[in-house]
Amino acid sequence: MKLNLSLQDSSIFKKIMAVFMAALLPIMAITWLINEKGSESIRQERSQSILNTTGYYLDSLDKEADRINRFLPNYVTDSDLQEIAAMGNELSDYDRSQKILAIQKRLNLTKDSSAFIQEVKAYVPLIQRTLLSVKYDTFVDLAEYEALQLRNKRADEPFVFWDDRLFLSMQVPSNSTREPLYIVGVELSTAKIRQSLAQISGSFGGETLLINTDRGWNFQSGNDPQLLTAAKAFVGEKSAEGNKQGYETITVGSDRYMAVYNYSALWNSYSVSCIPEKTLLGPIQTYRVWFRWACVLAVAVVLFFSFFLFRLIYRPLLKLVQSFRRVQQNRLELIAVDRGNDEFGYLYHAFNQTIHSLRELIEQNYEQQIRSQRSELKRLQSQINPHFLYNCFFVLCRLIKSEHKEKAYQFCLYIGDYFHFITRDDEDEIPLSLEINHSRTYVDMQKVCYGDRIEAVFEVEELDTRVPRLILQPIIENAYKHALGSTPGAGFLRVWSRMDAKGITIYVEDNGTTLTDEELGKLRRRLADGNHELEETTGLVNVHRRIQLRYGQGYGITVDRSELGGLKAGIHIGNS
Numbered sequence: 001m002k003l004n005l006s007l008q009d010s011s012i013f014k015k016i017m018a019v020f021m022a023a024l025l026p027i028m029a030i031t032w033l034i035n036e037k038g039s040e041s042i043r044q045e046r047s048q049s050i051l052n053t054t055g056y057y058l059d060s061l062d063k064e065a066d067r068i069n070r071f072l073p074n075y076v077t078d079s080d081l082q083e084i085a086a087m088g089n090e091l092s093d094y095d096r097s098q099k100i101l102a103i104q105k106r107l108n109l110t111k112d113s114s115a116f117i118q119e120v121k122a123y124v125p126l127i128q129r130t131l132l133s134v135k136y137d138t139f140v141d142l143a144e145y146e147a148l149q150l151r152n153k154r155a156d157e158p159f160v161f162w163d164d165r166l167f168l169s170m171q172v173p174s175n176s177t178r179e180p181l182y183i184v185g186v187e188l189s190t191a192k193i194r195q196s197l198a199q200i201s202g203s204f205g206g207e208t209l210l211i212n213t214d215r216g217w218n219f220q221s222g223n224d225p226q227l228l229t230a231a232k233a234f235v236g237e238k239s240a241e242g243n244k245q246g247y248e249t250i251t252v253g254s255d256r257y258m259a260v261y262n263y264s265a266l267w268n269s270y271s272v273s274c275i276p277e278k279t280l281l282g283p284i285q286t287y288r289v290w291f292r293w294a295c296v297l298a299v300a301v302v303l304f305f306s307f308f309l310f311r312l313i314y315r316p317l318l319k320l321v322q323s324f325r326r327v328q329q330n331r332l333e334l335i336a337v338d339r340g341n342d343e344f345g346y347l348y349h350a351f352n353q354t355i356h357s358l359r360e361l362i363e364q365n366y367e368q369q370i371r372s373q374r375s376e377l378k379r380l381q382s383q384i385n386p387h388f389l390y391n392c393f394f395v396l397c398r399l400i401k402s403e404h405k406e407k408a409y410q411f412c413l414y415i416g417d418y419f420h421f422i423t424r425d426d427e428d429e430i431p432l433s434l435e436i437n438h439s440r441t442y443v444d445m446q447k448v449c450y451g452d453r454i455e456a457v458f459e460v461e462e463l464d465t466r467v468p469r470l471i472l473q474p475i476i477e478n479a480y481k482h483a484l485g486s487t488p489g490a491g492f493l494r495v496w497s498r499m500d501a502k503g504i505t506i507y508v509e510d511n512g513t514t515l516t517d518e519e520l521g522k523l524r525r526r527l528a529d530g531n532h533e534l535e536e537t538t539g540l541v542n543v544h545r546r547i548q549l550r551y552g553q554g555y556g557i558t559v560d561r562s563e564l565g566g567l568k569a570g571i572h573i574g575n576s
Helices: 002-008 012-076 079-090 093-112 142-147 190-204 225-241 277-281 283-328 343-401 405-423 432-453 473-484 517-532 540-551
Strands: 117-124 129-131 159-162 165-172 182-188 207-211 218-220 245-252 255-264 269-276 429-431 454-459 466-468 491-499 503-510 556-561 567-574
Touching (some): 079 182, 142 159, 182 190, 190 269, 225 255, 432 466, 473 540, 540 567
Antiparallel strands (some): 207 269
16 A cells, blocks of 8 residues: 555656566566475475485495395304414414315405405414415504504494504404403495495595584585585484475585485494585576576666666656646746657647747736736835824824923924935835834824833944835834823834844834733734735734735735733745
8 A cells, every 4th residue: 555655646757667677677587486486396306316326325335234244153153263363373274274275265355246345365373474365464564553442443334444454354253351362353445435435426426424423524525625614514404303304405615415324333424415406406407507697687687777767758658747837936937849740740849839928928917917906005005104104193183282392393393203214215126224214203203292211222234225115113102102102101212123134124013901812812813814804904914915916926914912011013025
């Protein structure tokens, strides 16, 4: 759901690419799945075949080793061998020679009985001789003799691995606490064992290893030391887990191998056949390479499709969208037509024709609109003059009645200055400094009326920024009329300003006590709806409407409660 909403808000380019990928990815995924299922099927079939072959050859080795091991007692009980071992030096040279020849014939027959026998030996310490199948040495190899003794063999293993050679041995007497009278040893052919191991996996280009985890000996059909290290670690894991046979994939360096393992209880060893995956999977590997190239080709097709989609559709569409956005910003700019007679060329020409029409309509209505705005400004401005004139005459009458001739005279001068300001030219806008001086004149007039009871402070920057006429004095007049004039105690009026990036704001604050929260709320609503009123208005709403006509909706009058206790009116004026 979230993805659907995200695509709805995306560009057309992203949507088309999403649809294209939605169609392409399932096909690639199905192709990859078929390839993986096929490779897994071949891996299982060939692994099972190798496992069966391993079982066959390992069973053959087991049987041959077991046969030799079971036949060994026949030589141990040989009467000639027993006699020589017991009284060899007491026999005559002739008798001893005859018995040795007879023993050698039997040893030779034993050697020839199996291709896995390298040599058959009888170690006789009494005569310091080692009898072999075709000869006898004039000495006994003490290290070899010691290694083949019963006390150096494991009870659960018939084999003795010594000096990279593998033996089957039996001694008389068969007591590990006594020195043997003689030992019969059969040395197995390590070359034949390696040859037999090579037959298991040789057709697949792999290697087979026979690894004894307890005694640390091993036979390898090849000579890859890195593979041997990895196979030992693998067999160690399977031995610890108690697994006897199976297959898994192992990694040796940068190559992957299928490791098929089988355990032999007789040899107390694991047979591990390591077949390279690239050989094992055969054609599937080729299909994988083809699939990778297909993925590369698919990426190239996507990039090719994306490039031409961007160039032929998305970029012209984006150009059109940007042009419409410029129109929204009142920038009526034409589109450079760089297309032929296709759909986008038609849209470009239609857009340019629309822009021409809009320009003509704007040019026709612009002057009419300006005249209408100036007429509205004049109408609103004229509302203030009669109202203020009425207030002036009211104050002047009061002064004359009170017989304050000097104040009446001064007040007349102020009135003259005021109307001189109003009537000396017909400009709609004046410098802000002139508007502030006019407001000071008005405050001086009010001092004549109220004396020292009301104190007025001006803290305004007198800038040359041009502003609409009569925007500050009506706000000050409103403070005198509705707040300060009706305050029984001392009144205080503060006029100050603050600059920011958008323009200048002039604040008029008083310390009146009659303003309620309800009245403040009504005044805010009146300002908010003031630009929709058609009846004549005065004071705050009048100034607010004129400022908005000049600067826009973001400017005008805001009202709030002053920290002095009365009303705080802010006059927000733009920079231009």
